[in-house]
Amino acid sequence: MNVVRIPDGDTVVVEGHMSIRFAYIDCAETAKSAADREAAKRDPSMNSQFRWGESAKEFVQAAIQNNGNKVQVQVLNTDQYGRKVGLVYAGNDLLQYKLVKKGLAVVYHSFTDGSPTCQQLKDAERLARTTQRGVWGDSDFVMPWDFRRQHKKH
DSSP, rough: OOOEEETTTEEEEEEETTTETTEEOOOOOOOHHHHHHHHHHHHHHHHHHHHHHHHHHHHHHHHHHHHTTBBBEEEEEEOSOOOEEEEEEEEEEEHHHHHHHTTSSOOOGOOOSSHHHHHHHHHHHHHHHHOOOOOGGGGTTTOOHHHHHOOOOO
């Protein structure tokens, strides 16, 4: 599948305008506006969130670019927003695993199952956390689901 856009670290859009959400993980949010970027200057947790979100997005962009802007996807289901949810590969690399291993994503434990893939992701997260890679070494980092809840637009 040809990738046409990468909105953030855990979502890609492929030809045909199909949005694919990376299964089992959650990346930090990215700044969506100038107001977000301005607010991040005053709020350490927001600054942390956007910095890690941008790092995850850049990592995914580089991995996909190095694979000729193509991904392979094993679709698992569809989420409440109509996005396909699946395992996303750039070449032989499972992007979810690479992101978690580098500390650029966390395992979304609420959406995991007993599959070998989930166990690999949990093991990678445990190692990243123990060695304080990426978000795990940042005392200002807030879990993405908590950040979204705290900054929900009314």
